[in-house]
Amino acid sequence: MITIYHNPRCSKSRACLQLLQQALDEVEVINYLQEPIAIDLLRHFAKHLGMKAIIRDxxxxxxxLQLANAEDETLLQAIISHPQLLQRPIVVLGERMIVARPPEKVMELING
Known part of the structure:
Protein backbone atom coordinates (compact mmCIF):
# COMPACT_ATOMS: atom_id res chain seq x y z
CA MET A 1 0.00 0.00 0.00
CA ILE A 2 1.09 3.54 -0.68
CA THR A 3 1.15 6.09 2.14
CA ILE A 4 0.99 9.86 1.84
CA TYR A 5 2.06 12.11 4.70
CA HIS A 6 -0.44 14.83 3.97
CA ASN A 7 -1.23 18.39 4.95
CA PRO A 8 -4.81 19.13 3.86
CA ARG A 9 -4.08 22.88 3.90
CA CYS A 10 -1.38 22.51 1.23
CA SER A 11 -2.48 22.73 -2.41
CA LYS A 12 0.44 20.55 -3.59
CA SER A 13 -0.41 17.89 -1.03
CA ARG A 14 -4.09 17.95 -2.01
CA ALA A 15 -3.18 17.67 -5.71
CA CYS A 16 -0.87 14.74 -4.98
CA LEU A 17 -3.55 12.97 -2.96
CA GLN A 18 -6.02 13.43 -5.80
CA LEU A 19 -3.55 11.89 -8.29
CA LEU A 20 -2.97 8.95 -5.97
CA GLN A 21 -6.69 8.35 -5.45
CA GLN A 22 -7.30 8.44 -9.21
CA ALA A 23 -4.47 5.97 -9.91
CA LEU A 24 -4.85 3.52 -7.01
CA ASP A 25 -7.61 1.70 -5.15
CA GLU A 26 -6.07 2.13 -1.71
CA VAL A 27 -4.14 5.07 -0.32
CA GLU A 28 -3.22 5.44 3.34
CA VAL A 29 -3.48 9.11 4.28
CA ILE A 30 -1.66 10.37 7.35
CA ASN A 31 -2.42 13.94 8.34
CA TYR A 32 0.83 14.59 10.16
CA LEU A 33 -0.51 17.80 11.69
CA GLN A 34 -3.02 15.70 13.66
CA GLU A 35 -1.07 12.43 13.97
CA PRO A 36 2.46 13.17 15.19
CA ILE A 37 5.24 11.40 13.30
CA ALA A 38 7.67 9.36 15.38
CA ILE A 39 11.26 10.59 15.50
CA ASP A 40 12.48 7.25 14.09
CA LEU A 41 10.30 7.69 11.01
CA LEU A 42 11.61 11.23 10.54
CA ARG A 43 15.16 9.86 10.76
CA HIS A 44 14.22 7.28 8.12
CA PHE A 45 12.92 10.06 5.84
CA ALA A 46 16.08 12.11 6.41
CA LYS A 47 18.31 9.11 5.68
CA HIS A 48 16.58 8.29 2.39
CA LEU A 49 15.60 11.75 1.17
CA GLY A 50 18.13 14.02 2.88
CA MET A 51 17.45 16.48 5.66
CA LYS A 52 17.35 19.42 3.27
CA ALA A 53 14.57 17.71 1.29
CA ILE A 54 12.28 17.10 4.26
CA ILE A 55 12.42 20.45 6.06
CA ARG A 56 10.62 23.60 5.00
CA ASP A 57 13.26 26.26 5.45
CA LEU A 65 14.25 29.20 15.76
CA GLN A 66 17.44 30.10 13.83
CA LEU A 67 17.73 26.63 12.32
CA ALA A 68 19.87 27.54 9.29
CA ASN A 69 23.05 26.04 10.77
CA ALA A 70 21.45 23.48 13.08
CA GLU A 71 22.53 19.84 13.29
CA ASP A 72 20.21 17.21 11.82
CA GLU A 73 19.02 15.98 15.22
CA THR A 74 18.05 19.54 16.20
CA LEU A 75 16.14 19.89 12.94
CA LEU A 76 14.31 16.61 13.57
CA GLN A 77 13.33 17.75 17.06
CA ALA A 78 12.11 21.04 15.56
CA ILE A 79 9.88 19.09 13.14
CA ILE A 80 8.47 17.09 16.08
CA SER A 81 7.68 20.32 17.96
CA HIS A 82 6.52 22.22 14.85
CA PRO A 83 5.15 19.71 12.31
CA GLN A 84 4.51 22.49 9.79
CA LEU A 85 8.28 22.34 9.19
CA LEU A 86 7.92 18.96 7.48
CA GLN A 87 8.02 19.23 3.71
CA ARG A 88 4.94 17.83 2.05
CA PRO A 89 3.72 15.63 0.68
CA ILE A 90 6.01 12.70 1.44
CA VAL A 91 4.83 9.56 -0.32
CA VAL A 92 6.07 6.10 0.65
CA LEU A 93 5.74 2.85 -1.29
CA GLY A 94 7.58 -0.01 0.38
CA GLU A 95 11.17 1.15 0.89
CA ARG A 96 10.91 3.83 -1.80
CA MET A 97 9.84 7.35 -0.99
CA ILE A 98 9.71 10.81 -2.50
CA VAL A 99 8.80 14.36 -1.69
CA ALA A 100 6.12 14.78 -4.35
CA ARG A 101 6.91 18.29 -5.52
CA PRO A 102 5.57 18.88 -8.05
CA PRO A 103 2.63 16.56 -7.31
CA GLU A 104 3.00 14.79 -10.67
CA LYS A 105 6.31 13.40 -9.43
CA VAL A 106 4.28 10.81 -7.52
CA MET A 107 3.59 9.04 -10.82
CA GLU A 108 7.30 8.14 -11.05
CA LEU A 109 6.98 6.33 -7.73
CA ILE A 110 3.82 4.50 -8.78
CA ASN A 111 5.14 3.53 -12.22
CA GLY A 112 8.76 3.05 -11.28
Whole structure:
Protein backbone atom coordinates (compact mmCIF):
# COMPACT_ATOMS: atom_id res chain seq x y z
CA MET A 1 0.00 0.00 0.00
CA ILE A 2 1.09 3.54 -0.68
CA THR A 3 1.15 6.09 2.14
CA ILE A 4 0.99 9.86 1.84
CA TYR A 5 2.06 12.11 4.70
CA HIS A 6 -0.44 14.83 3.97
CA ASN A 7 -1.23 18.39 4.95
CA PRO A 8 -4.81 19.13 3.86
CA ARG A 9 -4.08 22.88 3.90
CA CYS A 10 -1.38 22.51 1.23
CA SER A 11 -2.48 22.73 -2.41
CA LYS A 12 0.44 20.55 -3.59
CA SER A 13 -0.41 17.89 -1.03
CA ARG A 14 -4.09 17.95 -2.01
CA ALA A 15 -3.18 17.67 -5.71
CA CYS A 16 -0.87 14.74 -4.98
CA LEU A 17 -3.55 12.97 -2.96
CA GLN A 18 -6.02 13.43 -5.80
CA LEU A 19 -3.55 11.89 -8.29
CA LEU A 20 -2.97 8.95 -5.97
CA GLN A 21 -6.69 8.35 -5.45
CA GLN A 22 -7.30 8.44 -9.21
CA ALA A 23 -4.47 5.97 -9.91
CA LEU A 24 -4.85 3.52 -7.01
CA ASP A 25 -7.61 1.70 -5.15
CA GLU A 26 -6.07 2.13 -1.71
CA VAL A 27 -4.14 5.07 -0.32
CA GLU A 28 -3.22 5.44 3.34
CA VAL A 29 -3.48 9.11 4.28
CA ILE A 30 -1.66 10.37 7.35
CA ASN A 31 -2.42 13.94 8.34
CA TYR A 32 0.83 14.59 10.16
CA LEU A 33 -0.51 17.80 11.69
CA GLN A 34 -3.02 15.70 13.66
CA GLU A 35 -1.07 12.43 13.97
CA PRO A 36 2.46 13.17 15.19
CA ILE A 37 5.24 11.40 13.30
CA ALA A 38 7.67 9.36 15.38
CA ILE A 39 11.26 10.59 15.50
CA ASP A 40 12.48 7.25 14.09
CA LEU A 41 10.30 7.69 11.01
CA LEU A 42 11.61 11.23 10.54
CA ARG A 43 15.16 9.86 10.76
CA HIS A 44 14.22 7.28 8.12
CA PHE A 45 12.92 10.06 5.84
CA ALA A 46 16.08 12.11 6.41
CA LYS A 47 18.31 9.11 5.68
CA HIS A 48 16.58 8.29 2.39
CA LEU A 49 15.60 11.75 1.17
CA GLY A 50 18.13 14.02 2.88
CA MET A 51 17.45 16.48 5.66
CA LYS A 52 17.35 19.42 3.27
CA ALA A 53 14.57 17.71 1.29
CA ILE A 54 12.28 17.10 4.26
CA ILE A 55 12.42 20.45 6.06
CA ARG A 56 10.62 23.60 5.00
CA ASP A 57 13.26 26.26 5.45
CA UNK A 58 10.93 28.97 4.16
CA UNK A 59 8.59 28.73 7.17
CA UNK A 60 8.66 31.65 9.62
CA UNK A 61 9.25 29.30 12.56
CA UNK A 62 12.41 27.99 10.85
CA UNK A 63 13.83 31.50 10.87
CA UNK A 64 12.51 32.29 14.36
CA LEU A 65 14.25 29.20 15.76
CA GLN A 66 17.44 30.10 13.83
CA LEU A 67 17.73 26.63 12.32
CA ALA A 68 19.87 27.54 9.29
CA ASN A 69 23.05 26.04 10.77
CA ALA A 70 21.45 23.48 13.08
CA GLU A 71 22.53 19.84 13.29
CA ASP A 72 20.21 17.21 11.82
CA GLU A 73 19.02 15.98 15.22
CA THR A 74 18.05 19.54 16.20
CA LEU A 75 16.14 19.89 12.94
CA LEU A 76 14.31 16.61 13.57
CA GLN A 77 13.33 17.75 17.06
CA ALA A 78 12.11 21.04 15.56
CA ILE A 79 9.88 19.09 13.14
CA ILE A 80 8.47 17.09 16.08
CA SER A 81 7.68 20.32 17.96
CA HIS A 82 6.52 22.22 14.85
CA PRO A 83 5.15 19.71 12.31
CA GLN A 84 4.51 22.49 9.79
CA LEU A 85 8.28 22.34 9.19
CA LEU A 86 7.92 18.96 7.48
CA GLN A 87 8.02 19.23 3.71
CA ARG A 88 4.94 17.83 2.05
CA PRO A 89 3.72 15.63 0.68
CA ILE A 90 6.01 12.70 1.44
CA VAL A 91 4.83 9.56 -0.32
CA VAL A 92 6.07 6.10 0.65
CA LEU A 93 5.74 2.85 -1.29
CA GLY A 94 7.58 -0.01 0.38
CA GLU A 95 11.17 1.15 0.89
CA ARG A 96 10.91 3.83 -1.80
CA MET A 97 9.84 7.35 -0.99
CA ILE A 98 9.71 10.81 -2.50
CA VAL A 99 8.80 14.36 -1.69
CA ALA A 100 6.12 14.78 -4.35
CA ARG A 101 6.91 18.29 -5.52
CA PRO A 102 5.57 18.88 -8.05
CA PRO A 103 2.63 16.56 -7.31
CA GLU A 104 3.00 14.79 -10.67
CA LYS A 105 6.31 13.40 -9.43
CA VAL A 106 4.28 10.81 -7.52
CA MET A 107 3.59 9.04 -10.82
CA GLU A 108 7.30 8.14 -11.05
CA LEU A 109 6.98 6.33 -7.73
CA ILE A 110 3.82 4.50 -8.78
CA ASN A 111 5.14 3.53 -12.22
CA GLY A 112 8.76 3.05 -11.28
Missing amino acids: NEAIYKE
